Amino acid sequence: MNTVLQKAVGQAQSLSREERIALLSWDNDAELFAAAYAVKMAQTGPRVSLRGLVELGNYCAKDCLYCGIRKSNRELERYLIEADEALRMARWCYERGYGSVVLQSGEIESPAHTAYVERIIRGIREFAGDSFGITLCLGEQEEDVYSRWLEAGAHRYLLRIETSNPRLYAAIHPPGHSFQRRLECLQSLKRLGYQTGSGVMCGLPGQSLEDLADDIGFFADMDLDMIGMGPWLPHPDAPLSKGMKLSAEQNAAQLRLGLKMIAVTRLFLHDVNIAATTALQALDGRGREQGLQAGANVLMPNVTDVQYRKNYQLYENKPCLDENSEKCRNCLSQRVLSIGEQVSWGERGDPLHFHKRIVDSKAN
Ligand code: SAH
Numbered sequence: 001m002n003t004v005l006q007k008a009v010g011q012a013q014s015l016s017r018e019e020r021i022a023l024l025s026w027d028n029d030a031e032l033f034a035a036a037y038a039v040k041m042a043q044t045g046p047r048v049s050l051r052g053l054v055e056l057g058n059y060c061a062k063d064c065l066y067c068g069i070r071k072s073n074r075e076l077e078r079y080l081i082e083a084d085e086a087l088r089m090a091r092w093c094y095e096r097g098y099g100s101v102v103l104q105s106g107e108i109e110s111p112a113h114t115a116y117v118e119r120i121i122r123g124i125r126e127f128a129g130d131s132f133g134i135t136l137c138l139g140e141q142e143e144d145v146y147s148r149w150l151e152a153g154a155h156r157y158l159l160r161i162e163t164s165n166p167r168l169y170a171a172i173h174p175p176g177h178s179f180q181r182r183l184e185c186l187q188s189l190k191r192l193g194y195q196t197g198s199g200v201m202c203g204l205p206g207q208s209l210e211d212l213a214d215d216i217g218f219f220a221d222m223d224l225d226m227i228g229m230g231p232w233l234p235h236p237d238a239p240l241s242k243g244m245k246l247s248a249e250q251n252a253a254q255l256r257l258g259l260k261m262i263a264v265t266r267l268f269l270h271d272v273n274i275a276a277t278t279a280l281q282a283l284d285g286r287g288r289e290q291g292l293q294a295g296a297n298v299l300m301p302n303v304t305d306v307q308y309r310k311n312y313q314l315y316e317n318k319p320c321l322d323e324n325s326e327k328c329r330n331c332l333s334q335r336v337l338s339i340g341e342q343v344s345w346g347e348r349g350d351p352l353h354f355h356k357r358i359v360d361s362k363a364n
Helices: 003-008 017-025 029-044 083-095 111-131 143-154 166-171 181-192 209-221 247-269 278-283 285-293 324-337 351-362
Strands: 047-050 052-057 100-105 132-138 156-158 195-198 227-229 273-276
Touching: 003 017, 003 029, 017 047, 017 100, 017 111, 017 209, 017 247, 029 247, 029 324, 047 181, 052 083, 083 100, 083 111, 100 111, 100 156, 100 166, 111 132, 143 181, 156 227, 166 181, 181 195, 227 247, 227 278, 247 273, 247 285, 278 285
Parallel strands: 052 100, 100 132, 132 156, 156 195, 195 227, 227 273
Antiparallel strands: none
8 A cells, every 4th residue: 555655645646546445445544644644745834724714694595414504404593694793703814814714604596695795705805905815605506696706806615516426415415406506516616717615525324435536536527626525424403314323433433534535635636725624623622633634734713603603503513612713713723733733824825726727727
């Protein structure tokens, strides 16, 4: 396996599908993570980019079978943060040197929602100028909506494909949720010029290591700039996990799989941004640090006011539910320092891959 690792460290996209599967099932985590970490060091050095996450609202038109804020879940209070309130949270990120903000919500397609988001984006650009990153994570939309938000000043978009296997996609979504449309949305985002991110959940019921190896192939084929992945976690009110509780061993296995996916993705795609997601932290207090040590280079601390957080539980045990943003900020920089890395305060943290993509397209 060492020659495979050496090859992967030496050259991006050099692993075959079989080699990706072999690495995902390899039991030497320490060596796998060390090789992925070496690739990250060569690309970005020991630096972590931050994006403050504002969870704008939990109204959702979708009914994804795994998700805690799915439309049919009546066990939570629905909210939408006022635009001015959202602007206050984004300004807090800007003033505290977070470098960029992510606006996330359930999926709503309506003229009112489009205008609401546009107003927030324009408001952020007014106080922050261009040096501050604005990422959107607002689900499937028509291309003209994506275009309006880009025009208003957003420049990154995250839309997870959830799984690149259309059959598994159909198994974890109700009828009417279209894999094809999600794919087309990703293509629209790229066409429009967004820095585009996607990702998957790892350890879904019925998902194989072959599926995960193919997911990594999908990221490469889509020429993505950013990857956000995390272990699937049961939610008590979601049909995919109804009544299901993972044992301590199963939790550990989910965390491990999430970390291995980060590592193999980093070994395959050297220059993309990879987030160490909150789902890792839900499984282990040091899950995000472990994500950074397995090759991730981005953290997305929650900056939503604490009063809203209990109603944005996509899965059980979502961490930091009652920890205010100031406390999160201090805790986070300590955590980053504890593994010998530093936060890139005040930097947008654009993915290296995006710059190369743009330079290449200009050269051709
Ligand atoms: N509706 C928006 C925002 C989604 S929430 C969109 O589609 O982009 C962000 C991510 O949370 C989802 O893409 C999904 O991958 C993840 N998620 C939802 N439920 C989850 C669960 N039970 N376990 C782990 N991750 C989950």
